[in-house]
Amino acid sequence: MTKLSPAERERQILDLIAAKGSASIEELAQTCSVSTMTIHRDLQRLEKMGRIQKRHGGAILEESLTGRSACAMCGKTSSGKQTFIVHFTHGDPKHTCCAHCGLMLLSASQDVWQAMTMDFLHGHMISAGQAIYLIGCDLNVCCVPTLLTFGSRTEAERFQSGFGGTLATMEQAIHSLLGMHPKEGQEEGTAKL
Ligand SMILES: [Zn+2]
Ligand SMILES: [Zn+2]
Incomplete structure (x- = not known):
């Protein structure tokens, strides 16, 4: 996997968390091919920006900002399985x-x-x-x-x-x-x- 720029990585982190509702630091590190330390710093930055909330060993999406629960087309609540x-x-x-x-x-x-x-x-x-x-x-x-x-x-x-x-x-x-x-x-x- 090619190395992602910090901005690309940020987007990938948000996508993954958005798709599943939450993600662990290990999971994110693996997906982005970086160390857990790097993910840790990314999450800290994203949390400061109000995009996510950190939870023990991982992160969840800041719900108020996402509207992830409802589909933009049909309004159905997403199962998170086919985002x-x-x-x-x-x-x-x-x-x-x-x-x-x-x-x-x-x-x-x-x-x-x-x-x-x-x-x-x-x-x-x-x-x-x-x-x-x-x-x-x-x-x-x-x-x-x-x-x-x-x-x-x-x-x-x-x-x-x-x-x-x-x-x-x-x-x-x-x-x-x-x-x-x-x-x-x-x-x-x-x-x-
Ligand atoms: Zn839909
Ligand atoms: Zn659907």
């Missing part, structure tokens, strides 16, 4: 309950700087643009049709052989979702998500 995060060039990042809502948010947003999705099997955040999407498998995880994301194509294929569904890139997945959610109707504020 999708969209970072914007300006303004605060938005979280959705799953990749389904995440891609809907992406396609409706401008000004997107970076999108992250959770690897369904491993539970860490991966780049949404590089993830493999499994559309409409037999598993009901969150929003229907179910959209699961995988970091590895081999793992996605193995999962598909057990649970069905169609593998797709992010562009293909957005396309297929938009086909099911026509954009008309949004002006009336009655868009079904």
Whole structure:
């Protein structure tokens, strides 16, 4: 893994904590490939900024600042199992309950700087643009049709052989979702998500 700049590391720390609600220092150190001392200092800084709260051996997100509990698209409370995060060039990042809502948010947003999705099997955040999407498998995880994301194509294929569904890139997945959610109707504020 390439070394992250402090700013990138900060973002990764916040993403991980946001995705899971909390994270231990060891976990963060491992994810960011730095020492626990470094994470300790990062957390101290983030706490001063009011982004997180430190808890014994780890950190939780400062709830008042996040809105992580409710999906930015459908308002459903996130299970934390399939979080999708969209970072914007300006303004605060938005979280959705799953990749389904995440891609809907992406396609409706401008000004997107970076999108992250959770690897369904491993539970860490991966780049949404590089993830493999499994559309409409037999598993009901969150929003229907179910959209699961995988970091590895081999793992996605193995999962598909057990649970069905169609593998797709992010562009293909957005396309297929938009086909099911026509954009008309949004002006009336009655868009079904
Ligand atoms: Zn949602
Ligand atoms: Zn969902």
